[in-house]
Amino acid sequence: MTAARETGARSATRAARFAARHGWLLVLLPGGLFLLIFFCYPLVTMAVRSLTDPGPQNYTEVATSPVFRQVLVTTLKTAGLTTLVCLALAYPYAYRMSRASARTTTVMMALVLLPFWSSLLVRTFSWTVLLQDTGLINKMLMALGVVDQPLQLIRTSLGVEVGMVHILLPYMVLPLYTAMRRIDPMLVPAAQSLGARPSRAFARVTVPLSMPGVYAGAVLVFVLSLGFYVTPSLLGGPKNTMLGEVIATQVTRFGFGIGSALGMVLLVVTLVTLGALTLLGRAGSLARERTP
Amino acid sequence: MSTGLPPRRKALAAALTSATLLALTACGGSSGASGSGGDSVTVVSYGGDYQAAQQKALFDPYTAENKGVDVRTDSPTDYAKLKAMAEAGKPTWDVALVGNDFGHDTQAKWLEPIDYSVIDKNSIIDGYADKYRVAADIEGTVIAYRSDKYKTAPKTWADFFDTTTFPGKRGVYKWVAGGIIEGALLADGVAPDKLYPLDVKRALAKLDTIKNDIVWWDTSAQSQQNMSSGETPIAMAWVGRAVAAAKEAPVAIAWDQWLSQEGWWVVPKGADKAGAMKLIKYMVSEKAQLAQTELLPYGPVSKAAADKITAADHPNLPTSHLDTQIKVDDAWWAAHQDDIDKQFQAWLLQ
Structure with a gap:
């Protein structure tokens, strides 16, 4: 009786120890299952269909068609430009935010997060209302006599960039802000006390230390840009067509084969880009560690 | 005592398993519309105002006239889904509304031919009754x-x-x-x-x-x-x-x-053919087509209905301008x- 109870107690302790040590696995289970069912399974199905519907010639078609090649180049160019513009706009903003008083920081943070509260579709449609030939901007310019023909603002690369940067800017500001917040505020005065001019102190201290944020923001914005669909479709012209639109057309009009192959191409391009940026980021941080 | 913790873990595992199964059935199951039943026929259309008008002009009166026949509806039509269901041999749709790019001889393997012993071909305006499709509206x-x-x-x-x-x-x-x-x-x-x-x-x-x-x-x-x-x-x-x-x-x-x-009615292969033909027969009838023309800006396919609608009253109805139509x-x-x-x-x- 006592022995039995002892064994029971011991196994209970063992179970408790197991739960304590590996209990976190259970926490991962729902998320893991979710990914497995709703992400991995469709992904594998897509890969299989790209090779079997009707066959691997889907990839030959994708590789040889001038349309898909041009669209892929446009997609990469648009994503790259969006990343650069976001970086240029977000960097000073995040810098100011990281050096501001608590109240200003809150206000600036709210301004960044505000767009998140309305849908992407609504914001893109709003841009069409502003940018189109009969839109607010052109009507105002023509009423003021600045121009007598409407400016071509929509259905251009400009329109696409405006829309995409507007949507993606928060994804650049937030990682930059986090990185800059971690920089010791005494480092810049320290550099200046050693004789560095403010610009030099900024270039040699702030910029290198904010690089993790630049890297994280750039990856986030670039990868999100690659999959953009609605914004280039509404604000761009036919020449601004991105891969997402072509995939949608293929799937709705023709079938899953080529659409799946294009999806796989987009996935591989994204992974390769991520890999390249990771290597670049690692090389950058190594180089920084070596510089005195 | 000795099984103090394991049962709880077992219960948790069971709960997770059942949740997973539930999730799987939720995505595997159809939208609840099951065709091929004796007393019901399932029709799929484009949804929106268009289907709402069809509901009022076509589906509801059909149910009222044929006591016990339940017209179930789904939306929107999806060719990929239709093909997959026809290939599997168990379509949940008995009648489907499609665009001009579907319902041709080249797509015969997914479709049932229209039964013109049930539907009167002569009652339909020339050119709008084909082997695998009948026009729903012009x-x-x-x-x-x-x-x-x-x-x-x-x-x-x-x-x-x-x-x-x-x-x-x-x-x-x-x-x-x-x-x-x-x-x-x-x-x-x-x-x-x-x-x-x-x-x-x-x-x-x-x-x-x-x-x-x-x-x-x-x-x-x-x-x-x-x-x-x-x-x-x-x-x-x-x-x-x-x-x-x-x-x-x-x-x-x-x-x-x-x-x-045009919009066209087709019958997916393996559907409840008798029920589908009967419904289409009603939907292209003079009465149903007149009701439909009241609610939609499209012309009727029924000759008798077209005769009753004057061009003067309906200046923007396509059937008022069939002489300038380019096919x-x-x-x-x-x-x-x-x-x-x-x-x-x-x-x-x-």
């Missing part, structure tokens, strides 16, 4: 324009391409089989009865002349919005959207040269769509 792709922007009214496709007399951006459907190739050839002087096989190179060369004036639309809602706002004072549009835009702005329709377009060759498109779309897409990106 629509149209038209040139619509802002009557407040032009002193003289544009009439033909040649006018649509004439940017000197009719300046402004042109709204065009960004879909190769949507009618723009035919429009370009008509504008270039090809006779309506000599359109097919389409000379795509010639059409694209003609389109080059207005390429910078085109505002492409992907959804018909965009086309309507652009007509109402004046962004495209002249546009190629579906008649329903042109009529809707006319309620928001002075929009008129050029009926001198318009392209055919789009759906079967030709079904066979060549892939190739021509490739040329069109390449041209778009140039």
Whole structure:
């Protein structure tokens, strides 16, 4: 009786120890299952269909068609430009935010997060209302006599960039802000006390230390840009067509084969880009560690 | 005591398993519409206002007249889904509304032939009852324009391409089989009865002349919005959207040269054939078609119904202008769509 109870107690302790040590696995289970069912399974199905519907010639078609090649180049160019513009706009903003008083920081943070509260579709449609030939901007310019023909603002690369940067800017500001917040505020005065001019102190201290944020923001914005669909479709012209639109057309009009192959191409391009940026980021941080 | 913790873990595991199974059945199951039942027939259409009108004019009266037959509905029609269901041999849809690009002999393996011993072919306007499809309504792709922007009214496709007399951006459907190739050839002087096989190179060369004036639309809602706002004072549009835009702005329709377009009923292979044919027979009947014309801006396919509707009362109904209709060759498109779309897409990106 006592022995039995002892064994029971011991196994209970063992179970408790197991739960304590590996209990976190259970926490991962729902998320893991979710990914497995709703992400991995469709992904594998897509890969299989790209090779079997009707066959691997889907990839030959994708590789040889001038349309898909041009669209892929446009997609990469648009994503790259969006990343650069976001970086240029977000960097000073995040810098100011990281050096501001608590109240200003809150206000600036709210301004960044505000767009998140309305849908992407609504914001893109709003841009069409502003940018189109009969839109607010052109009507105002023509009423003021600045121009007598409407400016071509929509259905251009400009329109696409405006829309995409507007949507993606928060994804650049937030990682930059986090990185800059971690920089010791005494480092810049320290550099200046050693004789560095403010610009030099900024270039040699702030910029290198904010690089993790630049890297994280750039990856986030670039990868999100690659999959953009609605914004280039509404604000761009036919020449601004991105891969997402072509995939949608293929799937709705023709079938899953080529659409799946294009999806796989987009996935591989994204992974390769991520890999390249990771290597670049690692090389950058190594180089920084070596510089005195 | 010794099993103090394990049962709880077991319970948790069971809960997780059942949750997983639940999730799996939730995505595997259909939308609840099960066809092939004796007392019910399932029909799928495009949804929205269009299907709401069909519900009122067609499905509800059918249920009322045939006590016990339950018309179940689903939306929207999805060709990929229809094909997959027909291939699996168990379609949940008995009747499906499709566009001009579906229901052809080349797609026979997914469809049941229409049974003309049940449906009276002679009661339907000529050309609207085919082997695998019966027209649901007569629509149209038209040139619509802002009557407040032009002193003289544009009439033909040649006018649509004439940017000197009719300046402004042109709204065009960004879909190769949507009618723009035919429009370009008509504008270039090809006779309506000599359109097919389409000379795509010639059409694209003609389109080059207005390429910078085109505002492409992907959804018909965009086309309507652009007509109402004046962004495209002249546009190629579906008649329903042109009529809707006319309620928001002075929009008129050029009926001198318009392209055919319809909705069609088809029966997926393996569906409840008897039930489906009976429902289609009712839906194309004079009574049902008259009720439908009251609610939708499209013309009836029933000869008797068309005779009762006067052009004077319905100036913008496609069936009031059948003499100026130019037939789009759906079967030709079904066979060549892939190739021509490739040329069109390449041209778009140039």
